[in-house]
Amino acid sequence: MRRRATWAVGGMLAAAAVWGFTYLCTVWVLAEASTASFLAVRFLAAGALLVALRPGAVRALTRREATAGAGLGVLLAAGIGLQVEGLRHISPAVSGFVTTLYVVLTPLLGRVLLRRPVGRAGWAAALLATAGLALLTLHGLAVDLGVALTLAGAVAYSFHLIGLSEVSTPDRALGLTAVQLLVVGAAGAAWALAEGVRLPHRPGAWGWILFCTVAATLLGYLVQTWAQGYVDATRAAVVFATEPLFAAGFAALAGSPLGARDLLGGALILAGVLLPVARRRRLPVAAPPPDPAATPGPSTPVAVAPGRADRRSGAGEASGAA
Numbered sequence: 001m002r003r004r005a006t007w008a009v010g011g012m013l014a015a016a017a018v019w020g021f022t023y024l025c026t027v028w029v030l031a032e033a034s035t036a037s038f039l040a041v042r043f044l045a046a047g048a049l050l051v052a053l054r055p056g057a058v059r060a061l062t063r064r065e066a067t068a069g070a071g072l073g074v075l076l077a078a079g080i081g082l083q084v085e086g087l088r089h090i091s092p093a094v095s096g097f098v099t100t101l102y103v104v105l106t107p108l109l110g111r112v113l114l115r116r117p118v119g120r121a122g123w124a125a126a127l128l129a130t131a132g133l134a135l136l137t138l139h140g141l142a143v144d145l146g147v148a149l150t151l152a153g154a155v156a157y158s159f160h161l162i163g164l165s166e167v168s169t170p171d172r173a174l175g176l177t178a179v180q181l182l183v184v185g186a187a188g189a190a191w192a193l194a195e196g197v198r199l200p201h202r203p204g205a206w207g208w209i210l211f212c213t214v215a216a217t218l219l220g221y222l223v224q225t226w227a228q229g230y231v232d233a234t235r236a237a238v239v240f241a242t243e244p245l246f247a248a249g250f251a252a253l254a255g256s257p258l259g260a261r262d263l264l265g266g267a268l269i270l271a272g273v274l275l276p277v278a279r280r281r282r283l284p285v286a287a288p289p290p291d292p293a294a295t296p297g298p299s300t301p302v303a304v305a306p307g308r309a310d311r312r313s314g315a316g317e318a319s320g321a322a
Contacts, residue, residue, distance in 0.1 A: 008227035012239045015220040015227075020246025022216045024254060025208040032200035033209075035084050036192035041199070041209060044185030046217035050178040057174035068167040069176040073183025075160040080184065081191070082153030089146025096244055098150040100133045103272075105158040106237040113162065122234045125275040129241040132268030135261050136244050158237070164225060165233040173226035181221060238272050245269050 029038055051058060061069065087095050104126045107118040168176060200206060228236055245266045 005230045008230040009235070009239055011223040011227045012231070012236060013242060015223045016240050016243040017246045018215050018220050020243050020248075021250050022212050023247040024250055025212055025216075029200060029205050029208050029212070032198075032202065032205050034192065034195065034198040036188055036195055037197050037199050038188075038209070039080065040185055040188035040192045042185070042213050042217050043181050043188055045213045046221075047178050047181030047185055049214070050174065050181065050218055050222070054174050054178075058178050059175075061172060061175040061179070065167065065172055065176065066179055068163070069179030070183050072160055072163050072167070072176070073180040074187075075156050075163065076180055077184045077187035079153045079156035079160060081187065082149050082156060086146045086148075086150035086153065090150065095146070095150050096136075097134055098147055099154050099157070100241055100244065101130065101151065102154045102157040102161065103129045103133070103237045103241045105154060106161050107234040109155075109158050110162050110233055114166075116232075116234075118234060121275055125238045125272040126234065127272075128268050128275065129238050129272030132265040132270075132272065133241060133244055135265030135268065136248055161228075161233045161237055161240075164228045165231075165236065168225050168228045170226055170229040173222060173229065177218075177222045177225045180225070181217060241272065242269055 026038070058066070083095060083099050086098070090098075107116075107122055107126055110116045111118055164176075200209070224236075224240075231239075248262050248266065
């Protein structure tokens, strides 16, 4: 299980790198397309492609799991929508910092809602990552409507991470991912129809949309859903906080050099990612998988899914709680 958790962290880092590159892709696409139209095409196409490749994945979900996936999709759509709407009032740099406050909000909400121990290492990692993000993106902060909307989006992202860690198991990753993508795409389509559909005309822009659809959306969210079957929400939030670091690196390769402030911010983010791993403890033995033929009832003990048991033990592992 420890090896799978390590692979899960590596997969999330790869997803964060792809998402970091999509900052550039999105700028190129939005020169010709509206935000709502871009999101609708990207998420609906990715969800439909996943369903076409594995049609049984969604059918295998129970009604409860499908409902949970739809709820996670609503949270993801809310986070994206609020973040974009906030960008009408504040700069992208301020938006980036406020959005990534989910790194701190996730363990806080997990402690309040689920009474999960975070521990000193978990809090220190979150604060280090947030400080690094501030150095990378913050150049003055004005509290206004845009900040409030973006902060609400960060809260939605935090709830999404926590909820995903609660319901995701490796054998349900495909189905849960498909449901989430389709819900976000439907929300984007409704938004696009309300404000007017505007899509690009150049083949090059459609090429970047294809990249964002397959690599950033289909594979990225699939990896996230699978990985959070083994990794707790606090560590996941810290790992995904590397996304702006990758974005800064790709921007440097595109011709925007990194300054001392950017390098220091990146170092703090990496320290935040590595701290919980350095403090991890030996994992307890996971509970056996549940009998799929058994129907839990009032007098029937419910077995814990192996991915979820490992993930919950990982909360203490990542936090370094004494």
